[in-house]
Amino acid sequence: MGEQAQFSTKHLIGIKYVTTKDIELIFHTADEFKEVINRPIKRVPTLRDVTIANIFFENSTRTRISFELAEKRLSADVINFSASSSSVSKGETLLDTVNNILSMKVDMVVIRHPAAGVPVYLANRVSANIINAGDGTHEHPTQALLDAYSLIEKLGPLSGKKIAIIGDILHSRVALSNIFCLNKLGARVRVCGPPTLIPKHIASLGVEVSHDVESTLRWCDAANVLRIQLERQEIPYLPSLREYAQYYGINAAMLDRIDKPILLMHPGPINRGVELSSDAADSKQSIILQQVENGVAIRMAVLYLLANRN
Ligand code: CP
Numbered sequence: 090m091g092e093q094a095q096f097s098t099k100h101l102i103g104i105k106y107v108t109t110k111d112i113e114l115i116f117h118t119a120d121e122f123k124e125v126i127n128r129p130i131k132r133v134p135t136l137r138d139v140t141i142a143n144i145f146f147e148n149s150t151r152t153r154i155s156f157e158l159a160e161k162r163l164s165a166d167v168i169n170f171s172a173s174s175s176s177v178s179k180g181e182t183l184l185d186t187v188n189n190i191l192s193m194k195v196d197m198v199v200i201r202h203p204a205a206g207v208p209v210y211l212a213n214r215v216s217a218n219i220i221n222a223g224d225g226t227h228e229h230p231t232q233a234l235l236d237a238y239s240l241i242e243k244l245g246p247l248s249g250k251k252i253a254i255i256g257d258i259l260h261s262r263v264a265l266s267n268i269f270c271l272n273k274l275g276a277r278v279r280v281c282g283p284p285t286l287i288p289k290h291i292a293s294l295g296v297e298v299s300h301d302v303e304s305t306l307r308w309c310d311a312a313n314v315l316r317i318q319l320e321r322q323e324i325p326y327l328p329s330l331r332e333y334a335q336y337y338g339i340n341a342a343m344l345d346r347i348d349k350p351i352l353l354m355h356p357g358p359i360n361r362g363v364e365l366s367s368d369a370a371d372s373k374q375s376i377i378l379q380q381v382e383n384g385v386a387i388r389m390a391v392l393y394l395l396a397n398r399n
Contacts, residue, residue, distance in 0.1 A: 096394040100212040100219040103228035104269035112273060116238050118390035119383070126162055126385060136165035139396050142195045144187065145222070146172040146202040151357050151381055152222050152231070156199050159388035168195070183207065184214060191217055197395065200224075205262075218395045226260050226321060232356050233266035235387040237274060239380045240311055243352055248275030253305045254296075255281045256315030256337070256364050259288050260322065263356045267313060268294050281305040282337060285326040286317075302337050303347065311352035314339060314364050334363050341368035352376050 097111050104112075125133055141160045145153055153169075160167045170190065172178075177186055187198065197218040200208055205225035212219040223229040237247065244250050252271050258264045258280045271278045272295050279297040280287060292298055299305045306312055317333060327333050339353070353365075353375045361367050370377065 096398050099395070099398060100208070100221075101230050101391055101395065102208045102212060102219065102221050104230045104233050104266045104273070105228070107230075109273045112234065112237070112270065114394065115234055115387065115390045116241065118394060119238055119386040122162075122389040122393070123383070123386040126389075132162050132164055134164045135393055136160070136163040136396055139163075139197065139392075140166040140168070140193075140195045141197045141199065141392065142168045142170060142190050143199045143222075144170045144172075144190065144201075146177075146183075146200075146207075147223065149201055149222070151384060152201065152229075155381070155384040156220075156222060156231075156388050156392075159385050159392060162385065163389055163392060165197075165392070184211070187211055187215060191215055197392065218398075220391060220395065223262055225262065226265075227262050228266045228269075229262040229356075230266050230270075231384065231388055231391060232263050233270040234391070235380055235384040236263075236267055236313060236354060236356070237270050238387055239354070239376055239383050240352070241274075242379070242383070243376060244310055246275075247271065249277065250311070251277045251279065251309045253279045253281055253309035253312040254315065255302060255305060255312055255339070257286045257317045257326075258282050258291065258315070259286045259326070260318040261315050263313075263315060268296055272296075279305055279308060283327060283333070302339065303343060306339070306343065306347045306351060307349065309351055311354060312339070313354040313356070315356065316358065316360050316364055330360075330363050338362075338364055338366060339369050340366035341372055344369055344372065344374060350374065354380060357381070 097108050143156055199220045199222050201222040202224050205227035207224050208219050208221035221230055254264050254267055268278055281299040355377045359365055359370055
C-alpha cells in the first residue's frame with residue numbers, strides 16, 4: 090500500500106465507535122484494493138503472516154464469503170468456525186471457544202453472533218483484533234461501510250444527500266450502523282416503515298421518520314430496503330407479510346410513479362415479493378450486486394488497517 094495508514098481503534102465493534110477520518114481512510118484503502126481485485130491476479134501478500142478466524146454463530150451467505158475472500162485475497166491464513174458443527178453444542182462457553190481458537194496463534198477474529206454485545210465482550214477479554222460481522226440487533230459495521238462506499242461511487246460525497254432506510258428498523262443492525270455512518274458522512278437520513286417496526290426514540294439519533302413509502306421514495310436520492318426479520322420477532326409486529334407487501338413493498342410501478350431516478354439498495358437476503366418485488370430488485374436502479382462486490386474491497390481495507398495498527 091502506498092501510505093502508512095493508521096486506524097484509530099484496535100477493533101471494529103461498531104460505526105458508533107469509529108471516527109469520520111477512520112471511515113474516509115477505509116474508503117481510500119478500499120479504492121486501492123478494488124483496483125487489486127479487478128486485476129487478473131487478485132491476490133497481494135499484505136497479510137501473509139496473519140491468521141484470521143471467522144467465527145459464525147448465526148447463518149450468513151454474503152458476510153462470511155466476503156470476509157473469507159477478502160482474507161484470501163490478502164494472503165492471510167484463514168480458519169472458518171461454524172457453531173452448529175462445533176463443541177459449543179456440548180456446552181462449551183463462548184469465551185472458552187474463542188480462547189481455544191486463539192491459543193492456536195490466531196491474530197484476528199471476525200465474529201457474528203445473535204447476541205448484541207458479544208464483539209465488545211470479547212474485545213475486553215482477548216488480545217486479538219475483533220471485527221463485528223453482525224451482533225444481534227446492535228451493529229453490522231462492514232455492511233454500513235460497503236453501503237456508504239457504494240452510494241459514494243454513484244452519488245459522490247454524501248454531504249446533504251437524502252438517504253432513506255425502509256423496512257424493519259426495530260430489529261435491524263444494518264439500520265443502526267447505516268444511521269451512524271451516514272450521519273458521520275453528513276447525509277440526511279429518513280427511516281420509514283410501519284409504526285410498530287420503528288423504535289420510539291429513533292429521532293434522537295438525528296433521523297427523520299415517515300410511515301409513507303411512496304413519499305419517502307419521492308424525497309430520497311437512494312433507498313436502502315430492509316427485510317422483515319421474523320426470526321427476531323418474539324411477538325407479531327404485523328398482521329401478515331402479505332399486508333406488509335401491500336402497504337410497504339416496493340415495486341417497479343411505484344418506482345415509475347415517482348418519476349425520479351433513485352438508487353435502490355438491499356443488504357440481503359431479499360424476500361422477493363415482500364419488501365421488494367423482483368421487477369424492482371432487478372431494475373436498472375438497483376445496485377444490490379454492486380454492494381456485494383464492494384463488500385470484498387471494504388473488508389480487505391478493514392482487515393489491512395486493523396492488522397497494520399498492531
Ligand atoms: N448482509 C448480510 O449480512 O447478509 P448475510 O446474512 O448473508 O451475511
